[in-house]
Amino acid sequence: MFDIQSLYNNIQKYAAKNSVFAELESEQVSYREFLMLVQKTLYLLQSHHLNLEERIIIVSKNDKINIVLFVSCLLAGICPVILSAETKLEKLLFFIQQTNASLCFIDNDIDINKLAPITQVIAISNNMKKAFIHKILGKKQLLEGTYPAILDTATAINPVQSISPNQLAYILYTSGSTANPKGVMITHKNLFAHLSTLQTVFGYDNESIIFNNLPLSHADGMIHGPLIALLCGAKLVRTESFTIQSIDPFLNIISKQKVSHFIATPTLLNIINKYASYTDYFNIPNFKMLISTASRLDKYLWSTFQTRFSVKIYNVYGLTETVNGGIFCGPDISTYKIGSIGKPVDMRSRIIDEFGSDVKVGEIGELLLQGDNVTPGYFKNQIATQFAFKDQWFYTGDLAKIDEDGFIEIVGRKKEAIVSAGFLIYPDEIVEVLKSHPLVKDVAVIGFQNEIGEEIPIAFLELLSSINEAELSQYCNQYLDNTKIPRHFLFVDSIPKGAVGKPILSELQVMANEKFTAQKNLQISEEHLLTIASKVFNVPKDSLTLHSGISEIFSWDSLGHMSLIQAVEHAFNLRFTGRDVMQFTTLRDVYHGAIKSMG
Numbered sequence: 001m002f003d004i005q006s007l008y009n010n011i012q013k014y015a016a017k018n019s020v021f022a023e024l025e026s027e028q029v030s031y032r033e034f035l036m037l038v039q040k041t042l043y044l045l046q047s048h049h050l051n052l053e054e055r056i057i058i059v060s061k062n063d064k065i066n067i068v069l070f071v072s073c074l075l076a077g078i079c080p081v082i083l084s085a086e087t088k089l090e091k092l093l094f095f096i097q098q099t100n101a102s103l104c105f106i107d108n109d110i111d112i113n114k115l116a117p118i119t120q121v122i123a124i125s126n127n128m129k130k131a132f133i134h135k136i137l138g139k140k141q142l143l144e145g146t147y148p149a150i151l152d153t154a155t156a157i158n159p160v161q162s163i164s165p166n167q168l169a170y171i172l173y174t175s176g177s178t179a180n181p182k183g184v185m186i187t188h189k190n191l192f193a194h195l196s197t198l199q200t201v202f203g204y205d206n207e208s209i210i211f212n213n214l215p216l217s218h219a220d221g222m223i224h225g226p227l228i229a230l231l232c233g234a235k236l237v238r239t240e241s242f243t244i245q246s247i248d249p250f251l252n253i254i255s256k257q258k259v260s261h262f263i264a265t266p267t268l269l270n271i272i273n274k275y276a277s278y279t280d281y282f283n284i285p286n287f288k289m290l291i292s293t294a295s296r297l298d299k300y301l302w303s304t305f306q307t308r309f310s311v312k313i314y315n316v317y318g319l320t321e322t323v324n325g326g327i328f329c330g331p332d333i334s335t336y337k338i339g340s341i342g343k344p345v346d347m348r349s350r351i352i353d354e355f356g357s358d359v360k361v362g363e364i365g366e367l368l369l370q371g372d373n374v375t376p377g378y379f380k381n382q383i384a385t386q387f388a389f390k391d392q393w394f395y396t397g398d399l400a401k402i403d404e405d406g407f408i409e410i411v412g413r414k415k416e417a418i419v420s421a422g423f424l425i426y427p428d429e430i431v432e433v434l435k436s437h438p439l440v441k442d443v444a445v446i447g448f449q450n451e452i453g454e455e456i457p458i459a460f461l462e463l464l465s466s467i468n469e470a471e472l473s474q475y476c477n478q479y480l481d482n483t484k485i486p487r488h489f490l491f492v493d494s495i496p497k498g499a500v501g502k503p504i505l506s507e508l509q510v511m512a513n514e515k516f517t518a519q520k521n522l523q524i525s526e527e528h529l530l531t532i533a534s535k536v537f538n539v540p541k542d543s544l545t546l547h548s549g550i551s552e553i554f555s556w557d558s559l560g561h562m563s564l565i566q567a568v569e570h571a572f573n574l575r576f577t578g579r580d581v582m583q584f585t586t587l588r589d590v591y592h593g594a595i596k597s598m599g
Contacts, residue, residue: 039156183379206233267501317341347371418447494562549586
């Protein structure tokens with residue numbers, strides 16, 4: 001099995017050949033350059049006299065720096081905690097206190113003077129220029145220079161500490177849709193057991209070119225991207241920030257970079273299926289696999305995408321708690337069945353009822369997992385750990401069923417099940433039916449308590465063309481029991497989602513409350529629009545004008561774009577056309593589009 005020494009040996013091996021490690025958005029990085037940065041960062045970490053498993057927090061929008069710091073920490077036996085670059089200051093303070101971080105690497109556009117409890121902070125300068133020395137409150141300690149400029153005087157060293165397989169490798173916080181994040185602890189044994197599985201299942205080697213643009217603060221981005229590439233001597237591609245407006249150039253990267261493996265979420269696949277101009281993006285000699293990960297891939301999207309683009313989708317099921325995956329639908333024919341998550345690889349699984357007994361074929365129960373890749377628990381959260389584990393089985397919280405051939409299908413989340421008039425309703429069943437409607441682009445379903453205290457299913461829909469609630473209800477009636485038909489259909493241009501495309505249930509609940517308690521009826525104004533944009537993009541209002549757009553606002557990506565549209569529609573009680581949404585690139589475009597929509 002692979003281990004941390006295997007990773008380092010491979011980096012050295014391909015550095016000696018001066019192979020290309022990564023094609024990033026602004027630069028190409030060779031294995032030789034990467035090795036040098038890692039070796040100098042090891043010296044920097046050593047100079048701070050950190051003990052094994054001490055936590056280091058990383059917050060940066062720079063992919064190269066994120067990867068270098070993460071790998072350096074692994075090699076040093078220190079525990080990295082990588083967070084989204086969009087983490088707000090208050091939340092960052094929570095993570096620092098919760099992990100008792102000994103050192104933090106943070107982009108220098110964050111006001112680190114407010115992080116008083118921190119022992120040490122090194123500011124990251126993304127323009128690679130030296131910046132001013134930051135004063136740390138509390139200990140009044142000065143750290144001279146910023147990263148990576150601080151490496152100019154560092155000596156390149158090899159990792160020297162012996163690392164136990166049971167030692168903590170990293171902590172990754174879950175982006176749960178309903179609750180506060182939990183710090184998932186992953187050991188070196190967990191990590192390298194699963195990297196070995198990924199390499200075997202998908203056939204990664206030094207000829208592989210892996211296109212993965214998912215966030216590095218998520219397991220699907222970091223593990224099934226930079227780490228698997230480094231372990232196999234492969235090349236990583238992360239060259240474009242995806243937006244709906246740039247969908248064709250984004251997909252043309254597959255041909256331009258001769259990509260062999262493309263990692264995507266169902267949300268991204270859905271956007272490609274709806275908006276891509278051509279169908280031959282995957283029709284190149286080098287291309288081997290399109291891999292769906294991070295959330296449930298519904299059967300309708302799966303089938304229509306494969307038909308349209310003449311490419312097979314391989315589906316991965318896993319959680320942060322299983323490093324990245326664990327159950328695979330394909331590429332082996334014996335594990336492939338559309339609509340399923342396939343079969344476990346290097347894992348054991350059970351599906352149990354509420355009494356703890358194994359369910360029969362076709363019956364629904366909770367999915368349990370065992371394997372070397374399963375987390376030992378949650379950091380400083382013994383209650384959550386005890387709740388998630390029983391008799392050495394990990395309780396995933398996912399509801400599933402198994403067929404007579406051993407294929408597992410995910411039905412929904414246990415916590416998201418709706419109990420309406422005594423009937424148990426699984427939102428994913430409703431979502432799949434509504435997504436099959438030709439005029440529906442995307443769907444999310446939640447349970448909502450009505451005025452008499454009854455929980456009812458309501459659906460949020462993004463539409464491709466106009467349709468009314470009665471027509472949708474009639475459509476559902478063809479496939480669903482009457483109790484499962486949503487009582488309300490709420491039309492939005494964007495369903496709020498997290499970084500990997502999962503609906504944010506708490507935001508949907510807020511939207512439903514707003515809808516059913518009070519109707520807003522504001523008049524559109526420049527001032528109102530700038531206020532909304534400031535909140536959506538988390539930037540000062542006085543930094544925005546109507547001329548501000550995609551090129552000026554860092555957080556105006558595809559998710560930010562749809563969040564802005566949704567916020568404007570709800571604030572002014574209007575609805576944009578799909579064509580208008582595609583053409584908005586500045587706040588002025590949105591302003592004039594809103595005026596037009598209001599008549």
